[in-house]
Amino acid sequence: MPNEKRKRYIATIVEVEGRDERRVVETPEFDVAPWPADAALKIVGARVTRRDAAVKVTGRATYTTDITLPGMLHAVIARAPVGPGRVERLDVAAARAVPGVIDVITAEDLPRPVRFAGVALFDPAVTYGGQAIAAVCAESHAAALAGCAALEPVIANTRPTLDPVVAADAHEPLVRSSHMVGDAVDVVERGDVERGLREADVLVRRAYRTPSALHTPLEPHAAVARFEGDHLTVWESTQGIFRVRDELARALGMPRTSVRVLMDYMGGGFGGKNHAGPHTVVAALFAKRTGNPVRCVLDREGEQTDTGHRPATVQRVTLGAKRDGTLTVIVCDAWVALGVGGWEGGPAQIYHQLYACPNVRTTERYVFTHSQAMQAFRGPGHTEGAFGLERAMDTLARELHMDPLELRLRNYAARDQLKDREYSSDGLRRCFSEAADRFGWPTRADRRNDPLRPNERRGFGLAAQVWPAGGGPPAYATVVIHSDGTAEALSGTQDLGTGARTVLAQIAAESLGARLADVRMVLGDTERTPYAGNSWGSMTTASVGPAVRMAAVDARAQLLEAAAEVLECKPEDLDTRDSMITTPDGVCKITFADLMKRLGNVMISGHGTRAPNEQKLGLMSFGAQFAEVAVDGATGHVRVLRIVAAHDVGRVINPTLAESQLEGGILQGLGYALYEERVLDQATGLPLNPTTHDYKIPTMADVPRIEAWCIDAVDVRANHVGARGLAEPPVIPTAPAIANAVADALGVDFTEIPLTPWRVLTALGTPRSEEQGAGSKERQ
Amino acid sequence: MAPTDTLLSVLRERLSLTGAKPGCERGECGACTVLLDGMNVYSCLTLAVACAGREVTTIEGISTADELHAMQRAFIEHDAVQCGFCTPGQILAAIALLHHDPAPSLDNIAHGMSGNLCRCGTYPKIVRAIQSVAQNNA
Numbered sequence: 001m002p003n004e005k006r007k008r009y010i011a012t013i014v015e016v017e018g019r020d021e022r023r024v025v026e027t028p029e030f031d032v033a034p035w036p037a038d039a040a041l042k043i044v045g046a047r048v049t050r051r052d053a054a055v056k057v058t059g060r061a062t063y064t065t066d067i068t069l070p071g072m073l074h075a076v077i078a079r080a081p082v083g084p085g086r087v088e089r090l091d092v093a094a095a096r097a098v099p100g101v102i103d104v105i106t107a108e109d110l111p112r113p114v115r116f117a118g119v120a121l122f123d124p125a126v127t128y129g130g131q132a133i134a135a136v137c138a139e140s141h142a143a144a145l146a147g148c149a150a151l152e153p154v155i156a157n158t159r160p161t162l163d164p165v166v167a168a169d170a171h172e173p174l175v176r177s178s179h180m181v182g183d184a185v186d187v188v189e190r191g192d193v194e195r196g197l198r199e200a201d202v203l204v205r206r207a208y209r210t211p212s213a214l215h216t217p218l219e220p221h222a223a224v225a226r227f228e229g230d231h232l233t234v235w236e237s238t239q240g241i242f243r244v245r246d247e248l249a250r251a252l253g254m255p256r257t258s259v260r261v262l263m264d265y266m267g268g269g270f271g272g273k274n275h276a277g278p279h280t281v282v283a284a285l286f287a288k289r290t291g292n293p294v295r296c297v298l299d300r301e302g303e304q305t306d307t308g309h310r311p312a313t314v315q316r317v318t319l320g321a322k323r324d325g326t327l328t329v330i331v332c333d334a335w336v337a338l339g340v341g342g343w344e345g346g347p348a349q350i351y352h353q354l355y356a357c358p359n360v361r362t363t364e365r366y367v368f369t370h371s372q373a374m375q376a377f378r379g380p381g382h383t384e385g386a387f388g389l390e391r392a393m394d395t396l397a398r399e400l401h402m403d404p405l406e407l408r409l410r411n412y413a414a415r416d417q418l419k420d421r422e423y424s425s426d427g428l429r430r431c432f433s434e435a436a437d438r439f440g441w442p443t444r445a446d447r448r449n450d451p452l453r454p455n456e457r458r459g460f461g462l463a464a465q466v467w468p469a470g471g472g473p474p475a476y477a478t479v480v481i482h483s484d485g486t487a488e489a490l491s492g493t494q495d496l497g498t499g500a501r502t503v504l505a506q507i508a509a510e511s512l513g514a515r516l517a518d519v520r521m522v523l524g525d526t527e528r529t530p531y532a533g534n535s536w537g538s539m540t541t542a543s544v545g546p547a548v549r550m551a552a553v554d555a556r557a558q559l560l561e562a563a564a565e566v567l568e569c570k571p572e573d574l575d576t577r578d579s580m581i582t583t584p585d586g587v588c589k590i591t592f593a594d595l596m597k598r599l600g601n602v603m604i605s606g607h608g609t610r611a612p613n614e615q616k617l618g619l620m621s622f623g624a625q626f627a628e629v630a631v632d633g634a635t636g637h638v639r640v641l642r643i644v645a646a647h648d649v650g651r652v653i654n655p656t657l658a659e660s661q662l663e664g665g666i667l668q669g670l671g672y673a674l675y676e677e678r679v680l681d682q683a684t685g686l687p688l689n690p691t692t693h694d695y696k697i698p699t700m701a702d703v704p705r706i707e708a709w710c711i712d713a714v715d716v717r718a719n720h721v722g723a724r725g726l727a728e729p730p731v732i733p734t735a736p737a738i739a740n741a742v743a744d745a746l747g748v749d750f751t752e753i754p755l756t757p758w759r760v761l762t763a764l765g766t767p768r769s770e771e772q773g774a775g776s777k778e779r780q
Numbered sequence: 781m782a783p784t785d786t787l788l789s790v791l792r793e794r795l796s797l798t799g800a801k802p803g804c805e806r807g808e809c810g811a812c813t814v815l816l817d818g819m820n821v822y823s824c825l826t827l828a829v830a831c832a833g834r835e836v837t838t839i840e841g842i843s844t845a846d847e848l849h850a851m852q853r854a855f856i857e858h859d860a861v862q863c864g865f866c867t868p869g870q871i872l873a874a875i876a877l878l879h880h881d882p883a884p885s886l887d888n889i890a891h892g893m894s895g896n897l898c899r900c901g902t903y904p905k906i907v908r909a910i911q912s913v914a915q916n917n918a
Contacts, residue, residue, distance in 0.1 A: 049856055056864030057852040057871060059799020059839035066798035141789075218803045218811055218865040218899050267801070267865025268899050300804040497863025497900050656859050664862060664901030692808040692897060701894040703903045 012612035014472045015619070017380065017537040018349050025473040028609045032550050035651070035722055037714040043510040044721075047656040051502040051521065052265070052495070061265040064222040064237040065297045072224070073102060075137045075282050075296035076144040078151050079306065082684040083129040084175075084370050085157030090124075094150040095136055100143025103289055104151075105282070106134045114251045114281055117341030117373030118176065121278055126155060127175065127340050128370045129686035130305035132278045137286040137294060160370035160685035164337035165314055168365045175368035181344060182366075188348060189361040190417065196329025196359030200320025204396045208317060208388035209752040210347075211677035212337065213310040215377055216697050219267020220303035225283035226293040232259045232284060237266040239273045239494055240534030245526045247276040252284060263524035269496045270668070271376035272308045274534050304690035308375025309678060312337040313347050315388035319396045325410040327357040332388065334364045342366070342374025347385030350732075352418035353466050353620075354389060355411040370685045376536060378668060379728040382467055383735070387753060390463035390736035395749060404462060404740065405432065405441060413466075416618035424614075424717040424724075427648030428464060428622035434711055435646035436462075439626040447628075455634040458641075459745025462626045463733035469649070469725030470619020470718055471542025475610040476530035479508055479551040481559060483601055485579060485593030487514055489551065490522045493532035493544045498727055499657035500540050504548050506653055507721060511552035512559075513576025514592065538621065538725025541653060543610050545721040551608025558604045563595050611719070619718050621729045623647035625666070627737040631745040633764065636757030638674055638742055645708040647729055650715030651722035662708035662730045669734020671698045674754050787831055788812045788823035791838060799839035799868040803897070810896030813869035814838050820876035822895075839868035842875065850916065851875050854909035862900030870896050874910045883914050 006027065014023045035041060055061040080087070095104050107122035114121040122133055134151060138144035161172035167179050197203070224235040232254065238244045241261040249256040266273065283296040298307065313336050320329040332351045348362035377383075397404040412429060415422045436442065444460045452458060477491040489508040495501040505521040512519065522529060532544050560571040563581045567574070567588045574581050582589040596602070613619060628642040643666050652658045675696040679688045689695045708730065714722040735753055743750050748763045781790060788805070791797045791814070800823050803811030807825035814823045815837035842849040851871050854860070861867050870893070877884060877892040884892060889910055898906070 050859055050861060052864070053856040053859070053861045054848075056861045056867050057839075057848070057855045058843055059797075059868040061864050062798070063801070063865060065802060066792075068793075068796070141793075142784075216899055218809060218863070218897065219801070220803075266863060267803075268863045270899070297802070300806060300808075497865075499862075660859050660862060660900075660902065660905060663904050667901030667903065668899075691806060692804050693806070697897060697899055698901070698903075699894040699897060700903045700906065701890040703890070703907070706904055 010612065013615060015468055015470065017345065018468045025612055026609050028550055028611050032553050032720045034716045034720040037716055041510055043506045043516050044653050046654065048502065048506060048516060048654060050499055050657060051505055063219055063265050063267055064224060064235045065219055067224045067235050067295065069224065069226060069293040072293040072295055073137050073139060073286065073290060074141040074144045075135055075286050075294050076148045077132045077278060077282060077302060078134040078136065078148045078153065079302065080126040080129055080131045080133050080155055081153060082155050082157040082686060083126045083131060084160055085126050085155040087124040087126060087133055087153055088156050089154035090134060091150060091152050095147040098143060098147040098150050100139040101136060101147040102139065103137040103286055104134060104147065105285060112253055116278060119340055121281060128372060129684050130372060132306065135282040137290060157684065162369050162371065162680055162682065162685065164335040164367035164369060167369060168335055168367045175340060175370055180365050180367050181338065186344065186364040187361065188352065191359035193329055193331060193359045193361045197320055199328040201323045202321050202396065202399050204319045204392055204399060206317050206392055206395060206751050208315040208391060210313045210384045210387050211754060212312040213377060213672055213676045214304050214678055214695055215270045215272035215308065216304065216692065216695065217268030217270060217272060220298040220300060221273060221277055221279050221307050222297040223280040223283040224293060224295045225287040227287050230258055233262065234259065234280065234284060235262050236280060237273060238263050239269040239496055239536055241492060241494065241524055241526050242531060243274065243534055244276045244280060248280055248284060251276065251281050260527045263494055266496055270378045271380065271536060274376065274536055277307065300692060301690045304695060305687055306372045309339065309372060310377035310380065310383070311339065311342065311374045313384045315347055317388050317392045319392045321396055321400065325400055325402050325407045327355060327411045328359060330357045330360045332362045334362065336364060336366050337369045338366050338374045339369055339371040340373050345376060345380035347381055347388060349418065350382045350385040350466065351389050353416060354413065354464060355408065356413040356417065357411065371680060378665065379467060379732045382732050383672065386463060386465060386732045387736045387739065390733065391739055391751065394461065394740045394743065405436060408432065408464060419618060421616045421618050423618045423620055425650065425713055425715040426622065427711050427713040428624065430711050431622055431624040431646040431648055432464070435624045435626050435644050438707060439644040441626060452630045455632045456630040457633060457745040459629050459631060459741040461737050461740025461744055462624065463736035463740060465623045465729050465732035467538065467621050467729045467732060468619065469538040469542065469621035469729065470613055471539040471725060472613050473610040475532045475543040475547045477544065477547040477551040477608040478530055479512070479555040479606040479608070481555055481592065481596060481604040483596050485591060485596045486518045486520065487512055488520045488522055489548050490529045491532045491544050491548060492526060492529035493523050493540055494535045495523060496535055498535070498540065498661060499654065500535065502657060503541055503653040504544060507545050507548050508552045511549045512556050514579045518579045518592070538727040538729065541723050542719055542725050545723055546719045547608040547610045549608065549721055551606040553606070554608065555604050555606030558606065559592070562599055562602065563590060566590065566595060566598055614717065617717065619724060621647065621649045621724045621726060623729050623733060625733045625737045627741040629738060629741040629745055631742055631760065633746065636760035638755055638760060640670055640704040640738055642705045643734065645730060647710050647726060648713050649710050649726035649729065650713060650718055650724035652710045653723055655710070658710050658726060659708055661726055663706050665730025666706055666708060666734050667698050667703065669731045670702065670738065672753065673735035673738040677754050781828055783829050785828045786824055787814065787826040787828045787836065790828040791823060797838050797840050801865055801868065803865065810869045810873065811866050813872045813896060815872055815876055818876065818879055820873045839872060850913050854913045858905045858909040858912065860902050860905035860909040862902050866896060866898045870898065870906055877910065878914055878917065882917060
């Protein structure tokens with residue numbers, strides 16, 4: 001299989017969630033030909049059952065929070081009750097005196113400074129309410145909680161800075177050394193915006209507001225740590241075992257290879273579990289100090305208060321168009337309320353990419369506020385930006401007396417204008433057309449007056465999405481064929497509930513010519529599985545999939561060489577199918593199991609590497625969603641009746657799992673549209689709704705009829721598996737599609753989500769009381 | 781066992797039955813759902829001492845080594861599982877629902893199951909799994 005000697009390492013551009021990074025990566029030893037679009041694949045593309053469904057439905061799947069080790073102790077993090085301010089009193093002696101308490105750590109006990117999002121762990125100078133100030137370790141969880149309560153912290157607090165627009169103008173107390181990341185606005189511009197404004201026949205100007213949203217995974221962040229001599233093993237509920245390993249090793253001053261991180265099952269992540277956190281360091285430090293294993297699991301309030309959020313934004317948008325709908329200008333002036341830290345995942349990018357327009361300018365300010373740091377949350381930036389852009393497009397369509405779908409097709413972007421490159425495959429037009437057909441968009445007027453509940457009015461809306469989802473290097477895999485003929489595919493990636501364990505096994509089995517039942521996928525172990533990156537940026541299938549396929553191709557080639565010796569024929573005359581090696585005529589055949597038995601303890605091991613992506617090529621996933629709603633004009637209650645969604649994600653490895661992920665994304669988008677909003681107390685900076693009761697994620701009673709699918713569009717240019725990512729795309733267009741439908745139902749313009757009954761009634765002009773207005777100031 | 785011990789903590793910490801999950805420990809998310817005399821309850825809000833003489837069924841108790849419960853099979857078949865953390869609670873709530881309402885309407889499924897949160901959004905698949913079991917029982 002290896003061909004001519006080639007350069008082993010090359011510099012290339014790797015794209016993660018739209019950000020380009022220059023990296024030196026390994027090039028594969030041999031090329032794997034792409035599966036053609038019409039390849040007759042049996043296992044890839046099949047609706048096979050999720051591989052870990054059986055252990056999950058029986059309660060046998062072990063999550064980090066379920067791990068109990070002999071002698072294990074329990075750690076609890078103490079949090080600042082208010083912020084910002086200074087810890088004036090912390091009764092460590094009282095906590096130590098609580099029966100069952102073994103140890104307490106504060107800032108003074110840290111062997112070296114540890115920072116999270118720029119904030120020093122346990123810093124007595126507290127930046128935000130809910131920040132960790134100490135930790136207690138005890139024989140039982142109850143004793144640790146009692147110890148924590150005995151600390152009785154007293155904090156002299158000052159007024160928090162929460163409003164990003166005011167803070168950006170430097171009128172508020174500083175959160176960090178500057179008001180904004182880099183102390184500067186981030187401007188991206190193409191064409192001539194002034195000219196675009198002049199050329200417009202119609203201009204739409206609006207200010208949009210989106211809320212801070214919380215990931216709310218059902219399993220909170222959790223770590224279990226155990227030292228054996230100088231070697232540390234950590235079980236962590238994480239989307240990135242290698243990142244946690246590296247961050248933890250740095251925090252403790254240990255060599256990376258002395259830390260092993262394991263993750264088998266995790267109860268959701270959605271972007272919030274990409275890093276080691278205070279709980280990880282706390283578990284490891286107590287394990288070191290006590291010599292016992294230690295478990296640290298956040299409680300729900302800690303999870304909602306101090307593990308990251310989708311930042312609130314203010315987006316001032318101007319769209320200009322000719323009478324025929326041709327866009328002449330797009331301007332977005334945005335403020336992002338990051339919290340105490342975070343990265344620049346802002347709303348601007350989608351304004352540059354989703355629709356064709358020669359003159360575009362975006363201005364972003366990543367403003368520090370006194371609350372928990374931003375963490376990527378499914379479709380970071382694009383989800384916020386899509387709300388502003390797609391609401392404005394609908395308002396523009398109304399001004400132009402144009403059909404909203406027609407306006408979008410009039411401004412269809414066939415190439416990536418932001419990075420001036422073509423797309424590997426572009427199915428957005430088909431997404432629009434397939435979804436519009438299924439939805440009955442052209443004939444929706446006929447349904448407008450179909451019966452509803454009293455006071456309800458029906459509305460229809462749509463929105464679209466683009467998202468960088470090509471994956472890339474580095475990612476590695478090993479495929480081992482054991483002496484019983486079964487195979488194991490190993491890669492240090494993670495299955496968050498996405499189905500990675502299943503789709504990677506399908507790719508391995510297909511590539512080997514093995515039965516799926518004979519292939520086991522092993523993930524999530526920094527010592528035993530080869531490197532793969534974080535499961536973020538919709539990258540796993542498109543990054544790890546090709547590495548797994550290459551490893552399987554390599555292993556299969558070795559298997560055929562061995563079989564040729566046994567069968568006395570040439571390897572190139574042999575094929576594999578259903579874990580059987582045969583000649584084309586079927587005369588000579590041998591099962592994998594029989595061959596491996598004949599070979600004895602020969603171990604076949606294939607190596608796979610993810611090749612770099614073609615440069616100057618946009619690897620994007622697309623989608624269009626249509627929403628139908630019923631809005632009660634008397635109560636302001638919005639009922640989503642139906643969502644129709646078509647997405648282009650390249651080759652679909654498992655349509656059933658893909659549909660599950662689409663539905664899940666749509667339901668998170670529905671929550672973002674209607675219910676979800678972190679509310680901060682203006683005096684203390686504390687979240688007022690840090691529970692699953694008050695922070696309202698959708699329940700089963702909120703679920704509309706969802707028809708979601710991926711269009712048939714294999715992407716042979718993206719990689720040799722033909723798949724792009726699909727995890728984040730479905731959440732992006734849902735909220736604007738729903739908001740557009742609500743606006744259509746009532747004939748009222750909406751500029752802010754979530755569309756709670758109060759906001760709907762306010763927009764309708766119903767008088768409201770002051771109390772109902774409280775809490776939204778975070779975004780004013 | 782202390783009088784303040786919850787059923788959830790006793791199941792998990794003393795009996796090593798970790799199928800019931802601590803998602804909020806405030807009676808809001810439903811991940812800790814178990815059956816108490818056939819009724820679905822939040823084990824995090826149920827005191828263990830209050831269960832004396834009563835029948836507690838956890839996810840570990842509804843299947844045998846050879847055969848899964850029909851609801852478990854339906855959850856697998858309809859992919860009503862993503863991360864799986866809420867799944868044991870969902871299955872037990874669904875079993876209790878069909879016990880009281882063998883042929884539930886869509887509205888009744890929605891209301892009967894709305895005390896069990898799923899952040900991955902498997903709800904549409906859970907509905908199908910419940911409907912398929914109800915149909916097979918009919």
